[in-house]
Amino acid sequence: MRVKNLIGRRTATPPRDAVTPSHQILLRGGYVRQMGQGIFSLLPLGQRSRAKIEQILREEMDAIEGQEILMPVVTPAELWQQSGRYQAIGGELVRFDDRSGHPHVLNMTNEETVVDVVKANVDSYRQLPFMVYQVQTKFRDEPRSRAGLIRVREFIMKDGYSFHRTPEDLEAYYDRVLEAYKRIFKRCGLTQTVDISSDTGMMGGRLAHEFMFLSPHGEDTLLLCDSCGYRANREVVPTKRSFKPAQDEPLAEMQRVDTPGTKTIEEVATFLKTTADRCCKAVLFMTRDDKPVAGFVRGDMDLNQAKLRNAIMAAELRPMREDEFAQFGSVAGYFGPVGLDPEVWTMRFDRSILETPNLVIGGNEKDVHVTGFNLARDLEGAEVIDLADVVEGDPCPECGTGLRQSRGIEVGNIFQLGTKYSESMELLYTEEDGVAKHPTMGCYGIGVGRTLACVIEEHHDENGPMWPATVAPFTVQVCCIQAKKQPVREAGDALYQALLKAGVDVILDDREVGAGFMFADADLIGAPVRVIISPRNLKNDAVEMKYRVANADESLPTSLPIAEAAETIPKLVKKLIDAIEG
């Protein structure tokens, strides 16, 4: 490839809309073209890098006996109805009818499809265990896409599914996948990626890990223990701290108080001359079938929606609208647990409510609160669970050390699904003893485009990407300074052809442009190795070597005799790749 023919406009100024570094660079470097909200075309540079990431994925999946298949993007709704997810999943699943009126979906994940494939092809324990995977387009109609390739609606994902005779066998294989994933992210140059325990969410199943690229631009909050190595998504970290006051307090009586115009915790606390940690915060939701749910945490804490959702086994919770409060006997801003119909409301209380005496609660009446609330005394049969967000400094659930908080971008995840799908979709095989059994399943995903974006997030400077050699669209760029001069052009062309022949991903810039322009442009292409051919260097029968990473290995040569360049450069590239892959 020659730069002059490369499709993808590179610009000095980033589009104003892009905020995240990877988003800016993807646009500035002509890697992608946005077609709509969360929908992108990949241009040659982006596509080449994507292909390299996919190649790594394939190698690592094959190394753990994965078998690559390809499933369709469109699936008849029937399959999703069988698993129950057609009903359970909200608007992010795109549903549509074909011309004859049959409902279909755009796959957002492929458990249903893969179970159908396996059903038709597996019947004996002799065939287990196995794993199949694909690299295929997914569509999720996200309510809000953002940050370039980090959160999109249409994306390419590597998704794998394994089938086992026993949960123990799944667990053993799961560990192998976990190790494979670590190798994948290492080979892609993502050193800031950690595996953490996570919620199973809509996938179901019991054990799950997410692979998080640590970044301030991440959308998930992680808690890490520097002492014992515990790390988990905030959604699943249990609260271990005590909420009991330092000294025992006598329990006050419950008392109605007028609190005009105090809708927020802060307003109530100020009005009653107390603090937020002596107020009871109610967070209200509706289930999918419009049943009201209330979660209570102390006023100084945040309610963790995932914890509440899991505790009441709800598929989905949405915030209650203000106009819905009245029909369930309360008022927005003055909601309290006392006096509500327990037949109507599903209520759960955080341990902080149980342990903190004499709380302020809402009076379920405009401008009225109640003081002196003590859960154990005042509400019979209240269900106390862990509902609050853990925050930085809270004790580690494993060892008690203070936790550190970080943000992360989810680049991959793995689930132990168990028999959720093999049961709901009636997938059976015959065991050794002749009995039909549901196989135990695992599933394993990696977002390819998101991984690409994270590579840029980790490896860039103000001039553009600094690609790891393993996933660089081009590993070598040959720059011809003063390409108008025939010896320069000829030398550049000869080296380019020789490197191509040696199998190097090389791009040649023989445009008649100024050196400054050419170098700035090359920075946006981001090849790890740059070879400069110029009249000055030719005079010494040499080529000049530059590396996109400023502090690259000092053993790398800064110039080469031109006669040796074609032979030495492929070795340099291999050395750079080996350094990443270890």
Next chain:
RNA sequence: CGGGGUGUAGCGCAGUCUGGUUAGCGCGCCUGCUUCGGGAGCAGGAAGUCGGUGGUUCGAAUCCACUCACCCCGACCA
């Protein structure tokens, strides 16, 4: 879904409040000359349904109504 913002040439923007020749500027693009090691200079040139539809008006990028798209924050999210 709520809040905020933006739509004018490939990219970045001015012009809109206060309607008035042919809609401008910078970058990029094309031609020529001179330059030539970190985004060169001069000269000439091409490129626009002013997001869309409807309306007001002698006249609309500009005023009015509706609408679409995208971005940011929140909600949401395997």
